[in-house]
Amino acid sequence: MKSPILPGATLGVMGGGQLGRMFAQAAQRLGYGTAVLDPDPQSPAGQVSHHHIQTDYLDEQGLAELIRRSAAITTEFENVPAPALLTLGAHRPVAPAADAVAIAQDRAREKAHFTRCGVRCAPYAVIETAAQLAAAGGELLPGILKTARLGYDGKGQIRVTTRADLAAAWDEFRNLPCVLEKMLPLRAEYSVIVARGSNGAVVNFPPQLNLHRGGILAVTEVYKGNLPVALAKQAITATESIAEGLRYVGVLCVEFFVLQDDSLIVNEMAPRPHNSGHYTIDACDLSQFDLQVRAMTGLPMVQPRQHSPAIMLNLLGDLWFDGRGKARMPDWPGVLALPGAHLHLYGKPDARPGRKMGHLTLTGADVASVAATARQAARILGLPDIESAG
Numbered sequence: 001m002k003s004p005i006l007p008g009a010t011l012g013v014m015g016g017g018q019l020g021r022m023f024a025q026a027a028q029r030l031g032y033g034t035a036v037l038d039p040d041p042q043s044p045a046g047q048v049s050h051h052h053i054q055t056d057y058l059d060e061q062g063l064a065e066l067i068r069r070s071a072a073i074t075t076e077f078e079n080v081p082a083p084a085l086l087t088l089g090a091h092r093p094v095a096p097a098a099d100a101v102a103i104a105q106d107r108a109r110e111k112a113h114f115t116r117c118g119v120r121c122a123p124y125a126v127i128e129t130a131a132q133l134a135a136a137g138g139e140l141l142p143g144i145l146k147t148a149r150l151g152y153d154g155k156g157q158i159r160v161t162t163r164a165d166l167a168a169a170w171d172e173f174r175n176l177p178c179v180l181e182k183m184l185p186l187r188a189e190y191s192v193i194v195a196r197g198s199n200g201a202v203v204n205f206p207p208q209l210n211l212h213r214g215g216i217l218a219v220t221e222v223y224k225g226n227l228p229v230a231l232a233k234q235a236i237t238a239t240e241s242i243a244e245g246l247r248y249v250g251v252l253c254v255e256f257f258v259l260q261d262d263s264l265i266v267n268e269m270a271p272r273p274h275n276s277g278h279y280t281i282d283a284c285d286l287s288q289f290d291l292q293v294r295a296m297t298g299l300p301m302v303q304p305r306q307h308s309p310a311i312m313l314n315l316l317g318d319l320w321f322d323g324r325g326k327a328r329m330p331d332w333p334g335v336l337a338l339p340g341a342h343l344h345l346y347g348k349p350d351a352r353p354g355r356k357m358g359h360l361t362l363t364g365a366d367v368a369s370v371a372a373t374a375r376q377a378a379r380i381l382g383l384p385d386i387e388s389a390g
């Protein structure tokens with residue numbers, strides 16, 4: 001066993017978004033310094049880090065500075081260029097490693113990995129050539145054509161019903177490599193977050209029930225009974241085997257569908273902390289960011305415990321505008337008057353519709369009271385009512 005990288009050292013992170021910010025805050029609580037590489041001078045993580053290296057992700061000098069400053073390096077966004085991670089990995093421990101990130105960046109490789117691990121995904125076909133397009137069978141229609149790379153928040157996806165739709169959609173994606181997935185009858189969507197240390201120890205959070213609006217995560221609900229026990233076990237075991245199969249080090253999130261017939265299907269994975277895990281900061285004794293710090297430094301991996309049921313509401317830039325598009329400030333004092341309200345704002349200077357500006361986690365003694373405060377918070381903020389809570 002290598003000895004751990006102890007507090008006092010500096011930890012580097014590729015990317016300066018909100019995930020990097022919450023990672024830096026967790027690292028700093030343990031007494032680590034942090035260095036962030038992100039070209040944006042106002043990046044959320046850059047604002048709170050000891051060092052902010054403002055260069056492009058492939059800039060040689062920027063990467064050299066990150067190596068010089070950091071004892072170990074992680075990444076906070078999925079599409080960090082693979083060559084950058086390889087450069088960093090040649091000089092410092094990098095978690096997750098470049099090869100695991102490369103698989104998660106490519107839907108075709110990702111699905112092949114799920115299948116290798118014995119975890120069922122939606123029926124699909126890889127479409128990289130005109131011949132593959134022509135052969136893509138009718139049994140996958142109606143379906144969703146997804147670009148193999150660089151999709152997020154529902155971008156890079158087109159729903160298709162006919163072969164003509166499919167051909168048009170592939171043209172719209174300029175014939176880039178894609179996967180065509182069969183459209184499945186979803187009952188609900190869940191995610192599971194695990195963290196795996198370099199010694200192979202794996203710990204997990206409970207399955208998170210996720211509601212999306214407009215292709216973007218809107219609400220996450222985590223409480224006992226949000227998923228039947230057998231399915232919860234199955235989802236956790238599947239996530240662990242996906243992490244094991246990658247010899248993964250760090251925090252990994254896997255998204256699942258539960259179908260109308262109650263079967264479990266894996267959707268995709270994110271090689272990093274995840275939006276659906278933000279509630280762990282306020283509702284668990286260790287957060288997903290704490291575990292990222294522990295995994296990358298070789299500190300002990302301890303099973304986290306959720307001490308409170310939680311509902312998280314994503315706060316998108318839309319809330320900064322009234323119905324007529326006039327700028328306004330959300331009613332923070334109103335929200336903060338609610339018991340068990342934990343407001344997180346990411347310090348982004350300008351609000352835009354669809355932009356993740358912050359999140360609000362509600363915790364409480366029982367699901368019913370958390371659901372009641374979440375509904376109140378939604379009303380105060382002007383969010384749609386939360387139908388499924390509790």
Ligand code: ATP
Binds near residue numbers: 153183
């Ligand atoms: P994100 O990065 O925000 O998680 P994404 O852009 O990577 O999203 P996916 O997670 O693949 O895209 O899909 C977005 C949403 O589309 C899913 O959460 C689900 O609601 C729906 N969806 C995706 N694939 C299918 C499918 N095969 N059948 C039914 N619905 C699907």
Ligand code: MG
Binds near residue numbers: 255267268
């Ligand atoms: Mg997704």
